[in-house]
Amino acid sequence: MPDEVVRTRFAPSPTGLMHIGNARTALVAWLFARRAGGRFLLRIEDTDPERSSPFYEEAILRDLRWLGLDWDEGVGAGGEYGPYRQSQRLDLYARYARKLLESGWAYYCYCTAAELAEQKESALARGLPPRYDGRCRQLTEEKRRELEREGRRPVLRFRTPPGEEIVVEDLIKGRLVFASADLDDFVLLRPDGRPLYNFAAAVDDALMRITHVIRGEEHLSNTPRQILLCRALGLPVPRFAHLGVLLGPDRRKLSKRTGAASLADLREHGYLPEAVLNYLALLGWSPPGGEEVMRREELLQSFALEKLGSGPAVFDRQRLDWFNGQYLRALSREELVGRSLPFLQAAGLVGTPPSAEERERVERVMAVLQPELTVLAEVAAKAKPFLQVPSPQEWEAEAQQELAHPQTRLVLAEAREALQQAADDFSPEAIRSALHRLPPRLGLGKGRVFRPLRAALTGRLSGPELHLLVWALGREDAVARLERGLKELKREANSP
Numbered sequence: 001m002p003d004e005v006v007r008t009r010f011a012p013s014p015t016g017l018m019h020i021g022n023a024r025t026a027l028v029a030w031l032f033a034r035r036a037g038g039r040f041l042l043r044i045e046d047t048d049p050e051r052s053s054p055f056y057e058e059a060i061l062r063d064l065r066w067l068g069l070d071w072d073e074g075v076g077a078g079g080e081y082g083p084y085r086q087s088q089r090l091d092l093y094a095r096y097a098r099k100l101l102e103s104g105w106a107y108y109c110y111c112t113a114a115e116l117a118e119q120k121e122s123a124l125a126r127g128l129p130p131r132y133d134g135r136c137r138q139l140t141e142e143k144r145r146e147l148e149r150e151g152r153r154p155v156l157r158f159r160t161p162p163g164e165e166i167v168v169e170d171l172i173k174g175r176l177v178f179a180s181a182d183l184d185d186f187v188l189l190r191p192d193g194r195p196l197y198n199f200a201a202a203v204d205d206a207l208m209r210i211t212h213v214i215r216g217e218e219h220l221s222n223t224p225r226q227i228l229l230c231r232a233l234g235l236p237v238p239r240f241a242h243l244g245v246l247l248g249p250d251r252r253k254l255s256k257r258t259g260a261a262s263l264a265d266l267r268e269h270g271y272l273p274e275a276v277l278n279y280l281a282l283l284g285w286s287p288p289g290g291e292e293v294m295r296r297e298e299l300l301q302s303f304a305l306e307k308l309g310s311g312p313a314v315f316d317r318q319r320l321d322w323f324n325g326q327y328l329r330a331l332s333r334e335e336l337v338g339r340s341l342p343f344l345q346a347a348g349l350v351g352t353p354p355s356a357e358e359r360e361r362v363e364r365v366m367a368v369l370q371p372e373l374t375v376l377a378e379v380a381a382k383a384k385p386f387l388q389v390p391s392p393q394e395w396e397a398e399a400q401q402e403l404a405h406p407q408t409r410l411v412l413a414e415a416r417e418a419l420q421q422a423a424d425d426f427s428p429e430a431i432r433s434a435l436h437r438l439p440p441r442l443g444l445g446k447g448r449v450f451r452p453l454r455a456a457l458t459g460r461l462s463g464p465e466l467h468l469l470v471w472a473l474g475r476e477d478a479v480a481r482l483e484r485g486l487k488e489l490k491r492e493a494n495s496p
Contacts, residue, residue: 004211005037005038005039007038007041007210008030008032008033008040008212008214009029010029010040010041010042011042011201012044013044013045013048014052014060015048015051015053016056017063017262017264018063018262018263019263020262021216023063023067023280024243024283025215028305031299031303032212032303034300035303040070041074041081041084041210042071043084043086044057044075044085045086046086046087047086047194047195048194049087063263063264063267066267067263073208089200090194090195093193093200097195097199099233100156100233101156103232105158105232106158107137107159108144108155109136109154109157111135111136116132132157154191155187155190158188158225158229160183164180165180166223168227168240170240171212172241172243172244172305172308172309173310174310176220176223183225197222198225199229202225202226202230202235203229203233203235205226205238206230206238210238212240212241213241214305217245243284244311246312248316249314249318251312261317268377270339271324272328272376274295275324275326275327275328276323276324277296278299278323279320279323283314283315284308284313285303286307287302321375325374328370328373329371329373331370333363333367336366337359337362340379343376343380344379344383346380347380347384349380349383361387361474362387365383365472366379366383368386368468369382385458386469390458390460392459395455395459396459398455399454399458400455402451402452402455402461403455403456403485407442409489409490411449412456412486414441415435416479416482418435418437418438419470419478419482428467431467431471435450435467450466453482
């Protein structure tokens with residue numbers, strides 16, 4: 001209908017941390033609803049009490065908030081179609097199960113696990129699909145009572161109609177046709193009355209007025225079953241869109257070995273939520289203008305569900321690193337410092353909260369490091385030589401070799417004097433000028449001057465440009481480190 005309000009949902013099970021595939025599904029459903037001016041719902045599918053956990057539910061909510069995916073209805077937000085935890089909707093499922101029983105669309109099955117296994121083995125031996133054979137479809141009331149006296153507790157099965165075609169006009173994959181003959185009589189309720197996925201999802205999507213079910217391709221086989229359930233119950237059938245699977249760079253199913261990760265893992269490693277959001281949106285979709293770095297508002301303006309590719313998409317951690325680096329370099333200095341502080345504090349490099357002097361030092365350090373950052377987890381290691389004076393025992397072997405050169409003491413002494421006499425503002429330009437006057441004055445090449453200077457300042461030979469390094473340290477600290485280097489060289493010269 002033209003005036004239909006789009007309603008999508010994200011319906012995770014709280015049985016583990018939210019991974020990349022889940023996050024992508026949530027993002028696509030969110031983008032589709034927001035772009036259409038519709039509503040986005042969060043439903044928690046927790047009908048498996050042995051595996052569901054409040055810890056994981058809270059982690060899912062935290063991850064969605066971290067990504068910036070807000071929801072209009074659902075857990076934590078309320079709404080007129082609640083409750084939004086399936087464990088609180090058991091009476092609803094029981095009521096719809098009775099409707100199916102009374103209309104003949106469902107029946108009780110008393111087969112034991114051993115009998116079901118035997119049925120499957122028999123089918124396989126005859127070259128048939130290994131599925132339930134429907135033997136409890138026509139049980140008499142007397143036979144049912146007999147089985148119950150034996151202590152058997154039945155499941156409730158759906159009576160799949162024969163000879164039907166179920167057509168799905170998938171918004172991503174196009175027209176798909178399923179034959180009911182390929183479906184077995186699937187279970188609706190367990191013996192304890194708890195619903196299985198297909199039954200609970202179909203009922204909830206209808207009662208929550210979901211217009212578009214957007215989910216991963218692994219759910220494609222569930223779709224014809226849910227359509228049959230809706231028809232049997234007289235409930236509206238939503239439209240479906242199934243996202244292609246995510247693969248690793250090796251074109252195999254995504255795994256931890258190929259870079260899969262939970263959002264919690266990405267957050268702990270210092271990925272920015274806006275970078276993760278941007279990259280996930282581009283998995284299987286190319287913006288019309290070919291852009292790559294796209295802010296949330298730009299994604300909302302350009303995103304089109306029907307333009308998503310129907311095939312697999314490749315999740316490449318190195319590509320995510322590139323996106324994250326782009327976003328880190330675009331941060332203002334204040335934002336970068338704010339996001340870096342937790343990593344520096346965890347490493348014990350600054351206080352909690354940092355002093356004014358520490359924050360000023362961090363601001364200079366981050367100004368120097370910002371162009372080379374990929375993730376914030378790198379900040380502590382890269383910033384440590386600036387924020388903590390390395391002891392001689394921490395000096396790299398190559399740096400020690402440079403400091404052992406006969407002309408190093410002269411270089412350090414001259415550099416100390418040059419920095420002490422540099423312009424009052426101690427700007428990067430003033431430092432650069434002071435340092436670049438040293439080689440001709442000493443009659444040495446730049447490398448013979450700058451390498452031992454860098455070694456004395458940080459104990460390393462790699463890092464940012466020397467004048468930026470000195471500026472980040474500040475005049476007082478830089479001079480003190482050079483003096484310390486001179487004392488260390490003197491001590492070594494006097495040692496037997």
